[in-house]
Amino acid sequence: DAKTTQPTSMDCAEGRAANLPCNHSTISGNEYVYWYRQIHSQGPQYIIHGLKNNETNEMASLIITEDRKSSTLILPHATLRDTAVYYCIVRVARNQGGKLIFGQGTELSVKP
């Protein structure tokens, strides 16, 4: 699976959009971009995933660049409850049992 690079930490004002970047310059054509988050002490939670098209669900939007070498997770109206560590993960859909390789992630702090 390709390696990802994320900023260590970010701040965001409550009610504003939070844009979390992720670089995955060695991504292969059959690798998906997944985002998970982990609120303090809890198990990780799936947010969204995509291959090449932009994706949106009730939690967030995922913007993937045309060359697929980077992506941005957007939380449109961040709340205090969105304070968490956000993990960007690249994986082949049907590889080796579907393992997720977690990096250090981005610690997002949403401030009042």
Place this chain on the structure above:
Amino acid sequence: NAGVTQTPKFRVLKTGQSMTLLCAQDMNHEYMYWYRQDPGMGLRLIHYSVGEGTTAKGEVPDGYNVSRLKKQNFLLGLESAAPSQTSVYFCASSRTSGYNEQFFGPGTRLTVL
């Protein structure tokens, strides 16, 4: 649905003791996983299972054993606990290894003295 549950929530062991962590899921998922998370780090995969009766090694399998006798349960065993195994252990499950997300349990905090 309870989702993914883990037992126990907390445990303190002495070096050399053994224990089993239980993970249960009620979503009829085929795949199950055990991860560990050390302070300030991301999760690392210990072992996983792609179906009842099958298990495979992940990134950090040494010192652990697993069993998947029933589809809904995935057990993680420590035969002789070491202080280096002090960690938070998370179990997860998913429908298949394909495009589906993994659902995580609440975690087990294990301290080995």
